[in-house]
Amino acid sequence: MSINRFARRNSCQDENVERAFVDDFRVPKGVMVRRSLLGVALSGFAMPTLAQLERAGISTTEPSWNLADIYPNVASRDEARTAVLGHLDTLREANPIDSPDTLLEVLRLQSDLERQAEKVETYATLAADADHRDAPAQERLQLANALSVKMDDAAAWIPPAVVRLT
Numbered sequence: 001m002s003i004n005r006f007a008r009r010n011s012c013q014d015e016n017v018e019r020a021f022v023d024d025f026r027v028p029k030g031v032m033v034r035r036s037l038l039g040v041a042l043s044g045f046a047m048p049t050l051a052q053l054e055r056a057g058i059s060t061t062e063p064s065w066n067l068a069d070i071y072p073n074v075a076s077r078d079e080a081r082t083a084v085l086g087h088l089d090t091l092r093e094a095n096p097i098d099s100p101d102t103l104l105e106v107l108r109l110q111s112d113l114e115r116q117a118e119k120v121e122t123y124a125t126l127a128a129d130a131d132h133r134d135a136p137a138q139e140r141l142q143l144a145n146a147l148s149v150k151m152d153d154a155a156a157w158i159p160p161a162v163v164r165l166t
Contacts, residue, residue, distance in 0.1 A: 088154040
């Protein structure tokens with residue numbers, strides 16, 4: 001499972017995660033929060049200053065990422081998303097797994113599609129975060145999130161099939 005999906009799936013459970021974290025260390029909840037705030041305050045000392053960034057040749061007025069490193073343009077990202085959607089049926093129809101070779105093929109296909117879907121989602125997330133007022137970028141983010149759900153749906157049969165092999 002990717003980090004983005006883990007964070008997205010668990011973002012609504014922050015209180016439960018914090019409670020589990022506190023319970024593991026047997027520390028009252030308020031103490032943990034104070035330690036967290038102290039950590040945030042101290043982490044500011046490790047941040048480079050604007051002068052240090054400018055000396056290093058890093059622009060402080062432009063976004064810190066270049067989306068062209070991921071896809072040259074939005075049309076390329078849309079083509080990649082469409083390609084992943086087109087291959088989801090292939091993943092769905094690969095069932096049943098009757099041999100280790102078939103399992104390997106299916107897992108490779110799933111891995112390749114997952115990598116491509118994550119790349120699409122990363123591009124959409126960074127573009128949407130650059131300007132929350134950009135409605136088309138927000139729409140692309142929603143489409144990327146929907147792609148992740150469709151990806152999970154198409155691959156849902158794989159774990160039970162692997163269990164049947166064992």
